[in-house]
Amino acid sequence: MKNNTFIPLLIAIGVALCSISCQKITDSLDTKTIDYLAVDIEAIPVLSGISSTEGLPVTLTNYTEKHQISTTLQAGVTTIDSIIPGLYTINVDGELLVGTEKYLLKGSVANVLLVPGNQHVKVNIDGAKVGPLAISEIFYAGTAPFYFRNQFYEITNNSDELVYVDGLHFANLHPTIATTNLPIWPEEDQGAYTYAQRVWKIPGKGRDYPLQPGESFTIAQFAANHKLPQYNPNSPIDASLSEFEFNMNNPSFPDQPAVDMEHVFYNGRAAKGTVPQYLTSVFGGAFAIFRIPEDESYDPVGNPNLQTRDLGTTGTTLYAKIPLRYVVDAVEAGHNESMSAAKRVPTVLDAGMTWVGATYNSLGVRRKRIGQRANGTPILMDTNNSTEDFERQVVPQFRYHGQGIPSWSRAF
Amino acid sequence: MAVMALSKPAVAQQKIKQVSPNWLEIQDSLGSWRNTANPAGLTRDQPVQFSKVQATYDIEQGDFRRPQQAQKINSQSIYGAGNTQLNDYYLQGFIRYNRQFREDATYNASLIDPFRDMPYYIIDSNASDWLNQLYTMGFDLASPVFKDKWTAGLSVDYQAASGAKQRDIRAENTQFGLSIRPGLTYQINANHVAGFNLLFATSKEESVNSNVNVYVDQGYFIHYGLGHAIPYVGSGTNMNYESEKWGAGLQYEYHGLWNLLLSTNYAIAAETANIGFLAGRTQGSILTRQSESSLRATRENTLFAHQIVLNYAFKLGEGTEYWNEFVPGLESDGYINQHKAVRSTYRNSFGEAAYTLIKKREGGYDWKLRGQASYRKREDQYLLPQSAFGMSYLNYALSFDKMISSGNATYTLGGKIGNQHSLSGDYRYGGQRADELPVQELMRSDLNFLTTDFLSIEIPFTYSLQVDNKHIHNFYVQAVGSWLDARSTEYQNRKKITLSVGAIF
Structure with a gap:
């Protein structure tokens, strides 16, 4: 092999290598560091006579990672900070006093993926039905x-x-x-x-x-x-x-x-x-x-x-x-x-x-x-x-x- | 194979007729460019033409081990290497086959090598044997000097491996890796040489899990880093690891009273860990930035050689996790990635200084004295929820080897004594599964091992016989016994014996 063939060979190898995808590296370089999410919970009452769900307890559970966050619903939309991205089940379950009437209310959404861009969850709140x-x-x-x-x-x-x-x-x-x-x-x-x-x-x-x-x-x-x-x-x-x-x-x-x-x-x-x-x-x-x-x-x-x-x-x-x-x-x-x-x-x-x-x-x-x-x-x-x-x-x-x-x- | 052709007579850079293991050790130690990643500089080391075959058997056992390390390892390997001239070009190559029987290895059901810095893998609780086979081969090609200044080179290494875990959850693994390093050197003047090389590497490892006893489902975890793992029940899963790596190296050599070689390499790599063999279900990926720098200073005269080696390496890994969602339906692509984020980091730094004094003699050395000290620090973090794993240690060792001749035979007997002293160690787990196996057994045991002080003793012995004084015909037998004695009530020791038989011709 002569030098005048070896050098072009090396160049060809270099060009071939450069043409190989670097997709994994570029994808990784584009990735941001994980951060807490702020998630909005919109609890919508569907039971007649109930206009607000304020005061009901809400729990977000990530079963695979065993994270759980509990808080109380605010009027309208409740914003919960410090959510680690993941798959959550959201449960609203509690008693609400409206006038002199006490209502047992429930609502839940299973396996909602809370990640950036998907941070608003609607939960219908209905009367709790318990069979005999x-x-x-x-x-x-x-x-x-x-x-x-x-x-x-x-x-x-x-x-x-x-x-x-x-x-x-x-x-x-x-x-x-x-x-x-x-x-x-x-x-x-x-x-x-x-x-x-x-x-x-x-x-x-x-x-x-x-x-x-x-x-x-x-x-x-x-x-x-x-x-x-x-x-x-x-x-x-x-x-x-x-x-x-x-x-x-x-x-x-x-x-x-x-x-x-x-x-x-x-x-x-x-x-x-x-x-x-x-x-x-x-x-x-x-x-x-x-x-x-x-x-x-x-x-x-x-x-x-x-x-x-x-x-x-x-x-x-x-x-x-x-x-x-x-x-x-x-x-x-x-x-x-x-x-x-x-x-x-x-x-x-x-x-x-x-x-x-x-x-x-x-x-x-x-x-x-x-x-x-x-x-x-x-x-x-x-x-x-x-x-x-x-x-x-x-x-x-x-x-x-x-x-x-x-x-x-x-x-x- | 090109390697097999290396035993043919060819023009050597040096005409030396006595090449013993002792002599090769000196060449490898004192050689400059062969200790860099740049194949273009190989001829500047003035290599001697030889071929070598070696068969090795080793056995290693003891309770002083990392939790994923086997209790006992029985290994056999065959190795062949050689070099030659092809016209004006220098070619060297090697091939190795290694078979390992690893007994009672735990907490790994998806990686042939659980210590290769891949945090995404399957953990199970059944201690199991692994039967692994590893094939590696490669060559380095270096051009002659052209235009009085330049040399070019190309290095290619290929590796293929298989591994089989012998107990449910079973794993059948196949792996391959290819690395290519083209390089150039430039002679600035009589005393100064500069070099540059590139690196490209790719690898793939597939792991197929199954249960032979299909009636008993096993518990297992998918691990994401620092003990954060999700438990499952069943027969495991299939993992598919794919990586690519790019890098570059710079070298500078100075010839003077002291010969200096400064080399530095930088590489960036990414490896994805996917569940199954179809696209779209990536569990994690690790991006690694790695730099290594080395300074080798060597001074030789006819009687003695002095060498100072300084090494520094830094490695930063960023583990990305993926949040995927399954979309059902005939038209669906299945799992769709909805989000990904860096969730763990792995920071490793290593520094080493070594001094070697060699009393030279024909065909090798009379004696060799070497002292070395190294420092390693590891700082790993899982970001949310926050966990941390850190440790550092100082390791130092002193060795002495003496060669004795008797006719055409030589005997080299040595001794090395070392000590590792832990400087720090801590593991704090911030997740919700603190009482489960990955935390309690895997991570805490690993921390215990890595922070345990130990004394190491190694005794190498080589018998070498020059069969023919007119040619390079050398037969040798090597034995190395090593002993790690843990200064802990939790561990006792780890011992290893290596026996090799080989020939150089």
């Missing part, structure tokens, strides 16, 4: 090694009135596992629905299953004594006295004495399908109980208007629409608190998320007790925020808080 029934305990994580048939759901009458649970619907919502890849639902629904993968209902003619205040019942995936050797002796729960079960006609796990739930909907059909068990995610699903108003009918199989597919995918799976106004209670669970950034349940139903932090750890979630009735039955916390309302990583137990046993239960 509350999902009081859920055990979804299963037991090591890989035993998931001991899942159960406990529902408590948290009101002061007798409730008949005949016809109460139970649904697990889509996505069945927490994900930031959320579905796209029809625009015309205008946020009036939540969407279920599978729907069941409690049988009965209307007055077969009364539930007195403070009483509870459970629905088991498989209502057997899971501590038996043929199942899993490490199971924390014996579900043989569960009141209801999700019987999927699996001969290996045959029908138990518990009353079978009626199957309502799965992928556009009333049939249960071929899945051998009703397994909800051991990471934590989202669940709703809902009741159909007496003057309305609900037929997500026969009425195509109550079905939809996820428009964000090419999948053909059909999901049942559940009007939000039907919902009595809803609870959302996820892998851990970081998955609060992947909420899929409307905040009007559940402003938070609960978790047990692992799978097959024999731990569940349980609603907190805030008081008791004269007969010793519990009054449970129900602020429509499962992050606050639930104790996490508890050892599952039926009627932990001393709930009563309904007279029609085999456990009575």
Whole structure:
């Protein structure tokens, strides 16, 4: 090689290198240092008789980084300084005295990304709706090694009135596992629905299953004594006295004495399908109980208007629409608190998320007790925020808080 | 490969027929331009033509280690290097293969090298073995002097590596890196030479996480810096690291009673850490500005060589975090970046002074005495919420090596004793997860290690046999034992033995 070829070669290499993008370096050089944000919260009262939300407590929570800022709403727009950029859930929840009337008001917005340029948040404030029934305990994580048939759901009458649970619907919502890849639902629904993968209902003619205040019942995936050797002796729960079960006609796990739930909907059909068990995610699903108003009918199989597919995918799976106004209670669970950034349940139903932090750890979630009735039955916390309302990583137990046993239960 | 051709006879710059490890050590130590980043100056060191092959086995173990370092490391490597003349051009090259078995390494499930100053990675709690393989190769090409003043050079290094974490959460990593350094030198007059070189480097590392036991989901964290990490449950995630680096170097050499070589390098680099292999979900990036300066002063006569080396290095890293939002839909690009900001900084400075006195003899040295002292300071900050990690230490060491001849064989036995004294150390975490693993176990353990005083002892031994006095045919065996003794109740020690067999021809 001669010098007169070597030097041009070096020059060519230099030119080639210079033509290679320096995009990463220039992008980094253009980046500013992080700073606190000032965020405006505009709380809009939608309940008649309420014109101002001044004085209500507001909390901004960044679940992934565990930051929380609480303050009190001012008249009009409330400016909150010192917000670290991030994904926040904003909750307004409190009592307001208007004249001599005391109002319990709530409003929330989940997972709003507060970053420069997006510093104004509107929150509709409505009257707090607390249903008479509350999902009081859920055990979804299963037991090591890989035993998931001991899942159960406990529902408590948290009101002061007798409730008949005949016809109460139970649904697990889509996505069945927490994900930031959320579905796209029809625009015309205008946020009036939540969407279920599978729907069941409690049988009965209307007055077969009364539930007195403070009483509870459970629905088991498989209502057997899971501590038996043929199942899993490490199971924390014996579900043989569960009141209801999700019987999927699996001969290996045959029908138990518990009353079978009626199957309502799965992928556009009333049939249960071929899945051998009703397994909800051991990471934590989202669940709703809902009741159909007496003057309305609900037929997500026969009425195509109550079905939809996820428009964000090419999948053909059909999901049942559940009007939000039907919902009595809803609870959302996820892998851990970081998955609060992947909420899929409307905040009007559940402003938070609960978790047990692992799978097959024999731990569940349980609603907190805030008081008791004269007969010793519990009054449970129900602020429509499962992050606050639930104790996490508890050892599952039926009627932990001393709930009563309904007279029609085999456990009575 | 070009390297394999290096053993062919060629015209050497110097006609020396006894090249031993001892002699090569002197050449590397006293040589000027070979200690710079500028390949154009290599011929100014008047290199001797030789080829070298070496096989090395080493084993290292002990509890005195950083938390992400393996409890035990077993490593084997094969190394080959050589140089030759291609017409008037000088060419040198090397190739190395290294296989590492690292046992019980913790708090890392996404990086082959967890100490490469990348704050964005996966932390899990399962101590695991890693099986790593590393291939490196490169060459330096230097032109003859043209127009009585100039030389030009080109250096290219390539590296490829694979790594596999052996326990859930598993990681399968692949990595490559390429660096290119063109350079020029200019002879100002008989006593003065100036040099200039550029640097471009790029690298990529991909990490694929999975669980073999799909029924047991594992807890893990994505780390963002100084213990700030977000917990998740599952089988980890896939990380994709990509970097680019630009830099330049200046050199100045003076020949006189003392030969002086002053060199300084500056580089700027950026590396992004993405979740998955599609665009748009960058978790973080680190921008690094790095400068290194060195002064080497050497004075030689027929009996002795004196050398003073002063080094200073400064490195400033800025960690940028990204706030991304997933936009669903068939037409959507998925994750969209909505904001990014510098959220952590990493400041490192290092200074070192060393003096070496060599009693020369034919084919190497009679004895060598070396004293060195170094100072390191690290100041890292996470800006919001505010956390800080800082430490500094002073390290000093004294070594002596003596060569004994017996016929065609030589024996070199040495000893080095050193001490590291911690001057400061502090870690303050200002986030909301103070009781979680990244803070309590990773960061606090790292601080404990970095602020622990220790005594170091190293004993090198080399047996070298000149097989043929007419040619460069040398066979050698080297053994080095080292021992770090921690002055702490928390740690005991760390020991390492290295055995090498090689030939120079």
